[in-house]
Amino acid sequence: MMHLQNYIDGVMVAPNEGAYIDNIDPSRGTVYSLIPDSDKTDVDQAVAAAEKAFPKWSNTPVDERSAIMVRIANLIESRMDEFAAAESLDNGKPVSLASHVDIPRAVSNFRFFATAILHFASESHYMEGVGINYTLRRPIGVVGCISPWNLPLYLFTWKIAPAIAAGNCVVAKPSEITPMTAYLLSEICIEAGLPAGVLNIVHGLGHKVGDALSRDPKVKAISFTGGTKTGETIARIAAPMFKKLSLELGGKNPNIIFADCDFKKALSTTIRSSFANQGQICLCGSRIFVERPIYEKFRDEFVKRVAESKVSYPTDPEAKLGALVSKPHLEKVLSYVALAKEEGGTVLTGGEQVFLDGEYSEGYYMRPTIIEGLTYDCRTNQEEIFGPVVTITPFDTEEEVLMMANSTQYGLSATLWTENLTRAHRMADLLHTGIVWINAWLVRDLRTPFGGAKNSGVGREGGFEALHFFTEPKNVFVQLS
Numbered sequence: 001m002m003h004l005q006n007y008i009d010g011v012m013v014a015p016n017e018g019a020y021i022d023n024i025d026p027s028r029g030t031v032y033s034l035i036p037d038s039d040k041t042d043v044d045q046a047v048a049a050a051e052k053a054f055p056k057w058s059n060t061p062v063d064e065r066s067a068i069m070v071r072i073a074n075l076i077e078s079r080m081d082e083f084a085a086a087e088s089l090d091n092g093k094p095v096s097l098a099s100h101v102d103i104p105r106a107v108s109n110f111r112f113f114a115t116a117i118l119h120f121a122s123e124s125h126y127m128e129g130v131g132i133n134y135t136l137r138r139p140i141g142v143v144g145c146i147s148p149w150n151l152p153l154y155l156f157t158w159k160i161a162p163a164i165a166a167g168n169c170v171v172a173k174p175s176e177i178t179p180m181t182a183y184l185l186s187e188i189c190i191e192a193g194l195p196a197g198v199l200n201i202v203h204g205l206g207h208k209v210g211d212a213l214s215r216d217p218k219v220k221a222i223s224f225t226g227g228t229k230t231g232e233t234i235a236r237i238a239a240p241m242f243k244k245l246s247l248e249l250g251g252k253n254p255n256i257i258f259a260d261c262d263f264k265k266a267l268s269t270t271i272r273s274s275f276a277n278q279g280q281i282c283l284c285g286s287r288i289f290v291e292r293p294i295y296e297k298f299r300d301e302f303v304k305r306v307a308e309s310k311v312s313y314p315t316d317p318e319a320k321l322g323a324l325v326s327k328p329h330l331e332k333v334l335s336y337v338a339l340a341k342e343e344g345g346t347v348l349t350g351g352e353q354v355f356l357d358g359e360y361s362e363g364y365y366m367r368p369t370i371i372e373g374l375t376y377d378c379r380t381n382q383e384e385i386f387g388p389v390v391t392i393t394p395f396d397t398e399e400e401v402l403m404m405a406n407s408t409q410y411g412l413s414a415t416l417w418t419e420n421l422t423r424a425h426r427m428a429d430l431l432h433t434g435i436v437w438i439n440a441w442l443v444r445d446l447r448t449p450f451g452g453a454k455n456s457g458v459g460r461e462g463g464f465e466a467l468h469f470f471t472e473p474k475n476v477f478v479q480l481s
């Protein structure tokens with residue numbers, strides 16, 4: 001059985017206590033490797049290595065930092081198939097998704113921030129007859145990056161890349177549910193010549209490794225992506241130490257479809273925005289609101305197409321949905337289907353577990369599920385399910401749909417379908433979310449601010465927002481007279 005290792009101070013090491021956790025292949029429901037069950041002592045070593053590396057790395061010329069990061073991007077790209085297969089095995093997602101979305105995006109994250117840092121500049125403010133202010137933006141020091149399981153390497157590198165580009169040294173913790181590609185990344189960092197201690201990867205459980213990272217006063221900032229509850233726990237620990245915090249949290253995103261939309265495009269994109277990655281993307285539109293004149297037509301075609309979607313093992317090239325990430329997660333998602341029925345909902349398609357044959361018979365598969373007949377304020381429509389389950393609800397007016405869309409504690413993203421330009425802009429302004437897509441979904445430009453409003457997060461990632469987060473501004477005034 002393969003034992004994954006931590007990456008600390010430039011080398012691969014076993015956890016100090018020698019303890020390991022099972023790593024399960026969700027497509028078969030079997031253990032296929034072992035993950036370090038690291039503890040505070042491993043985190044302490046990683047933080048010490050990062051502290052030691054910081055003075056040199058933070059003063060390494062920016063073009064040298066950039067060149068190493070480009071090498072990392074190129075090396076991941078050269079092992080694209082291996083990375084995609086590893087991501088799919090670890091997470092249960094179709095290989096086609098990992099090879100078209102997850103791994104290319106990890107490559108782009110490194111390339112993007114390797115080049116963004118070359119263009120990163122700071123402000124100066126001239127005061128006539130008095131003097132000049134300039135802003136120094138220097139790296140913070142040792143920073144912690146904690147990421148979830150749904151887009152494992154994609155989100156892990158989305159944090160690490162800007163942090164090291166800006167000159168920080170990082171202690172990173174991937175999700176214990178999907179650690180494999182972070183482990184492969186360690187090998188690549190060594191091969192690319194990343195200096196020892198600049199990036200340290202400590203595997204293990206959230207309440208041990210993540211907690212130790214959040215508590216360590218030497219870790220000056222935490223960039224976290226995951227559930228809202230976990231974000232709250234980290235904030236409670238880190239806030240009294242005045243750590244910088246970037247929190248990317250849960251969502252319950254509305255997908256609003258007006259009768260004047262481009263019907264075919266709205267329908268095909270809604271199938272993706274509902275069920276891509278088995279609905280386990282924080283940006284999936286899980287509450288679908290359809291204007292009454294097209295409600296029945298849209299619902300019937302949506303149900304028909306979704307019922308035909310193939311749920312299969314991840315290496316099946318025809319799989320539209322693979323396995324959910326874990327057994328507890330599958331059980332949680334199924335419990336929401338039961339709740340929806342108790343709340344008066346009707347399951348139009350799906351709702352049940354899928355049992356495949358042979359070696360996949362113990363995997364965590366589920367049919368994509370559409371539920372109708374629920375009130376906007378019931379638990380099913382308010383709580384994040386984070387699986388292949390959507391609700392569909394008719395609406396009559398803009399005011400009504402805005403009220404329903406904005407009614408949850410979350411505010412990550414929203415999708416709008418309308419050919420009415422004025423309405424599109426008006427609605428975009430009134431939606432309480434960090435991101436709005438008009439006649440599109442999940443089109444990402446890495447320069448744009450990314451993040452959520454309300455309980456979906458604090459701060460923004462992406463582009464110079466991320467480089468601002470990972471640097472500390474200092475204003476310097478020079479008297480000229």
Ligand code: NAD
Binds near residue numbers: 151209249384
């Ligand atoms: P999670 O909060 O359970 O775990 C996320 C990470 O935090 C993991 O690495 C975990 O080990 C760690 N962790 C757990 N407890 C911790 C603690 N006490 N202290 C420090 N770290 C701890 O989330 P998950 O189940 O892995 O991911 C799903 C959630 O992530 C969903 O809510 C989803 O919406 C959210 N998410 C948000 C975004 C975004 O950009 N807003 C993107 C992807 C996923």
